[in-house]
Amino acid sequence: MSAITIDVIAGYLGAGKTTLINRLLGSDKDLNDVYVLVNDFGDINIDAGLIKSAHPAQDVIELTNGCVCCTVRDDLATQLDGLLAAQPQRLLLEASGVASPGKLRQQCSYPGYEPGPVTVVVDTETYPARTQDKYVGRLVQSQVGEADLLVLRGAGDTVPVAVDKATHTYESYIAGWPHPHVGANLEADGPETAFATQTWSPERAVVTEELSRLLQDSRPWLHRAKGVVHTEQGLTLVQLAGDTLSLSLSLSPTTWPQQQPGIVFIAPFSASEKLSELIARLNCPQ
Amino acid sequence: MFTLFPARSIITMNPSLPVADTVLVREDGRIAEVGTRASMQPWLEHHAYDVDDRFADSVICPGFIDPHLHPTMAAVLLPMHFITAMRWKLPWGEVHPTTTEQGFTDRMQALHADLEPAEPLFIWGYHQLWHGRMNRERINAVSSKRPIVVWHRSFHELYMNDAALEMIEADQARSGPDTQIDLAAGHFYEAGLGFAINRLNPWILAPDKYAAGLERLQRVVHAGGHTTIGDMATGMFDLETETRALAAVLDGDDVPFRTRLVAHGLRMTAGGRSAEQALALADTLPERNTHRLRFGKFIKLFADGAFFSQLAQLQEPGYIDGHHGEWLMAPEALEQQIRTYWHAGYQIHVHVTGDLGAELALDILQKMQDEKPRFNHGFTLEHFGFSTPEQIRRIHALGAQVSANVYYLHELSDMYARQGIGYERASQMSRLASCFQAGINTALHSDFTMAPAEPLNSAWVAVNRINHAGDVMGETECLTPVQALQAITINAAHVLGMAEETGSIRAGKYADFTVLEDDPLAEPGHLRDIPIQATVFEGKVYEL
Numbered sequence: 126m127s128a129i130t131i132d133v134i135a136g137y138l139g140a141g142k143t144t145l146i147n148r149l150l151g152s153d154k155d156l157n158d159v160y161v162l163v164n165d166f167g168d169i170n171i172d173a174g175l176i177k178s179a180h181p182a183q184d185v186i187e188l189t190n191g192c193v194c195c196t197v198r199d200d201l202a203t204q205l206d207g208l209l210a211a212q213p214q215r216l217l218l219e220a221s222g223v224a225s226p227g228k229l230r231q232q233c234s235y236p237g238y239e240p241g242p243v244t245v246v247v248d249t250e251t252y253p254a255r256t257q258d259k260y261v262g263r264l265v266q267s268q269v270g271e272a273d274l275l276v277l278r279g280a281g282d283t284v285p286v287a288v289d290k291a292t293h294t295y296e297s298y299i300a301g302w303p304h305p306h307v308g309a310n311l312e313a314d315g316p317e318t319a320f321a322t323q324t325w326s327p328e329r330a331v332v333t334e335e336l337s338r339l340l341q342d343s344r345p346w347l348h349r350a351k352g353v354v355h356t357e358q359g360l361t362l363v364q365l366a367g368d369t370l371s372l373s374l375s376l377s378p379t380t381w382p383q384q385q386p387g388i389v390f391i392a393p394f395s396a397s398e399k400l401s402e403l404i405a406r407l408n409c410p411q
Numbered sequence: 412m413f414t415l416f417p418a419r420s421i422i423t424m425n426p427s428l429p430v431a432d433t434v435l436v437r438e439d440g441r442i443a444e445v446g447t448r449a450s451m452q453p454w455l456e457h458h459a460y461d462v463d464d465r466f467a468d469s470v471i472c473p474g475f476i477d478p479h480l481h482p483t484m485a486a487v488l489l490p491m492h493f494i495t496a497m498r499w500k501l502p503w504g505e506v507h508p509t510t511t512e513q514g515f516t517d518r519m520q521a522l523h524a525d526l527e528p529a530e531p532l533f534i535w536g537y538h539q540l541w542h543g544r545m546n547r548e549r550i551n552a553v554s555s556k557r558p559i560v561v562w563h564r565s566f567h568e569l570y571m572n573d574a575a576l577e578m579i580e581a582d583q584a585r586s587g588p589d590t591q592i593d594l595a596a597g598h599f600y601e602a603g604l605g606f607a608i609n610r611l612n613p614w615i616l617a618p619d620k621y622a623a624g625l626e627r628l629q630r631v632v633h634a635g636g637h638t639t640i641g642d643m644a645t646g647m648f649d650l651e652t653e654t655r656a657l658a659a660v661l662d663g664d665d666v667p668f669r670t671r672l673v674a675h676g677l678r679m680t681a682g683g684r685s686a687e688q689a690l691a692l693a694d695t696l697p698e699r700n701t702h703r704l705r706f707g708k709f710i711k712l713f714a715d716g717a718f719f720s721q722l723a724q725l726q727e728p729g730y731i732d733g734h735h736g737e738w739l740m741a742p743e744a745l746e747q748q749i750r751t752y753w754h755a756g757y758q759i760h761v762h763v764t765g766d767l768g769a770e771l772a773l774d775i776l777q778k779m780q781d782e783k784p785r786f787n788h789g790f791t792l793e794h795f796g797f798s799t800p801e802q803i804r805r806i807h808a809l810g811a812q813v814s815a816n817v818y819y820l821h822e823l824s825d826m827y828a829r830q831g832i833g834y835e836r837a838s839q840m841s842r843l844a845s846c847f848q849a850g851i852n853t854a855l856h857s858d859f860t861m862a863p864a865e866p867l868n869s870a871w872v873a874v875n876r877i878n879h880a881g882d883v884m885g886e887t888e889c890l891t892p893v894q895a896l897q898a899i900t901i902n903a904a905h906v907l908g909m910a911e912e913t914g915s916i917r918a919g920k921y922a923d924f925t926v927l928e929d930d931p932l933a934e935p936g937h938l939r940d941i942p943i944q945a946t947v948f949e950g951k952v953y954e955l
Binding site: 138196 | 583584683739
């Protein structure tokens with residue numbers, strides 16, 4: 126019997142874990158014999174027509190597409206032990222909002238199982254403020270830091286720093302499920318389903334002409350860039366998206382009160398190497 | 412027939428009459444009068460009475476109260492054999508400290524020699540700091556044929572020999588740092604423990620073993636001199652089976668104590684129940700009440716991780732190695748639950764181990780007071796491992812109370828001073844004298860089985876603040892003997908909402924006494940060694 130893979134969906138409270146699971150359950154993906162363990166049935170939006178049978182006493186709902194939903198019990202180890210008999214094809218686990226990916230990987234190494242990629246869902250709109258929270262600031266950052274994949278919810282204007290981490294939208298994650306691309310071996314043809322992000326934190330003031338030239342040269346493959354850097358003209362807001370590249374003087378340092386100077390770059394995963402080269406050249410201008 | 416109890420001295424914990432030498436008890440177990448034989452003449456002239464003079468040379472205190480322990484955990488642990496670095500006074504035999512590697516091995520041999528041949532041997536109390544390295548080979552040397560399981564004192568790891576591994580069919584497990592199982596060493600830890608426990612459940616949770624464990628717990632509670640205890644997480648394993656088991660063992664007419672049951676808040680919301688649904692369920696619990704087992708408007712919630720595992724959440728400067736503590740609930744979720752119970756008029760108990768955990772609880776309490784001011788709300792910080800002096804003021808200002816596990820200081824302050832926390836903060840854990848100075852109602856508890864269920868032992872730690880290495884830690888926070896006694900009697904009664912009926916010796920309260928052979932106020936250094944002669948529960952004597 127080979128080990129059953131557990132895909133872990135982690136991320137802080139309200140990040141959007143349940144939304145991701147809802148979308149997956151409502152998608153046309155093959156969920157036959159997939160067990161989905163969720164924190165709370167109440168949040169799960171299962172179309173009544175999809176429900177085959179519900180056993181509320183055992184906290185189990187079977188869907189017509191063959192998927193089985195259960196609520197996560199406090200004692201996960203016992204629950205996993207009990208599920209072995211059912212020999213699920215795969216398991217999807219919605220983690221608690223305060224769990225860390227490292228510990229989750231260990232819990233999912235229960236005999237008979239192996240941890241799949243740990244996906245951390247991030248609400249990009251609330252994430253920056255959360256990182257400054259005196260109670261959970263370190264936790265949310267370490268969740269992102271320990272993730273295998275990120276799923277970003279929100280406008281994505283402020284992308285959390287994540288070097289060498291595959292970054293998805295809900296759509297791209299579900300499109301790629303059960304193997305959303307984590308590694309470097311992306312097929313060149315076919316839809317881009319993953320992005321790479323890197324943050325560049327300059328150590329000294331930047332020359333605007335040099336920066337502008339490098340960014341223009343990267344337009345063909347670079348998806349987005351946004352940030353604030355010190356230039357010879359002062360604090361400068363840099364934005365590249367779609368057809369627009371703009372460098373504008375930011376009038377007051379309070380525009381980005383909680384940000385370290387830096388630019389976040391987003392590129393398709395296939396262009397990861399080009400992205401690294403760009404960063405290297407920004408650090409060592411000719 | 413009334414009963415007159417003369418004593419060498421009665422420490423009443425009633426500030427209006429701190430010391431007496433005679434107490435008169437009515438047939439229904441209520442105290443009629445406290446004073447001297449002469450002062451209670453009006454009662455004695457009016458009612459027939461017997462003199463019970465078996466305590467004439469003893470010191471009578473109010474019945475001890477531990478407001479925070481776990482009967483169901485104890486039921487699992489007590490059937491095991493203890494080999495521990497600290498002393499544990501158990502009714503079926505005192506466990507003397509074993510503090511060396513060889514000593515531990517010798518004890519294992521002795522237990523193996525004494526036990527029936529087919530019985531698996533479960534041992535608890537191992538710690539590498541005293542007992543050397545543990546592994547399968549070392550246990551095999553004692554016996555490889557009898558299944559032997561050695562539990563780490565923290566309860567987060569265990570070791571097995573060949574026979575035990577076979578018993579649980581461990582070959583289905585896989586060794587590795589990812590599984591946290593090491594089959595070669597017979598070692599299961601953290602996440603890997605889940606597998607071992609699931610496989611061991613048929614033995615450790617067998618109904619007859621569990622019932623026997625609860626019987627042992629009853630004896631331990633009596634032997635510690637308790638007449639009231641608090642189960643501070645009813646429903647930890649399963650609400651129905653637990654309440655049934657508790658009713659079977661802790662409710663009879665011959666049980667010498669009463670139990671306040673406080674529901675485990677996280678179990679109430681299990682399976683996705685909303686906070687409102689949990690509240691509705693909690694509201695029904697008092698319908699099950701009996702004379703000795705009582706729910707009330709109390710609920711237990713949790714902030715940060717276990718103190719013993721260094722998972723407490725700390726304010727700056729944090730842990731020496733930079734590791735993070737853990738949250739047992741997301742702060743927003745804790746706030747939402749507290750809000751629901753606060754507005755319903757409940758007394759809320761929050762497990763807080765680190766000073767950042769305490770800060771969160773206090774921030775939430777401040778918000779609650781801003782939303783709906785309450786007096787006498789009884790919000791309690793449970794355990795209270797690390798705190799800051801600034802928090803003492805906030806606790807007082809917000810009207811909260813403290814129920815502290817001061818035993819942490821005895822067993823852990825030495826190790827934590829050297830690893831993880833550092834001397835300054837380790838020596839100031841359990842900031843209790845400051846609590847008393849600020850007028851905060853402060854009680855002591857054991858969190859049994861985390862510490863011995865011996866209020867005199869807890870009081871001894873609070874007064875002397877000596878750790879196992881013999882060092883005094885944070886001297887300015889030592890309690891006086893009177894304060895320590897308050898903390899295990901009247902203050903604890905207030906924490907459990909039972910101060911109207913117990914916790915001190917005065918007319919009208921139940922005759923709940925703990926009878927000591929020596930005066931606890933005379934020799935504070937020997938508090939924990941004072942023999943307990945008997946307890947009296949609602950007027951009935953239970954000898955020890």
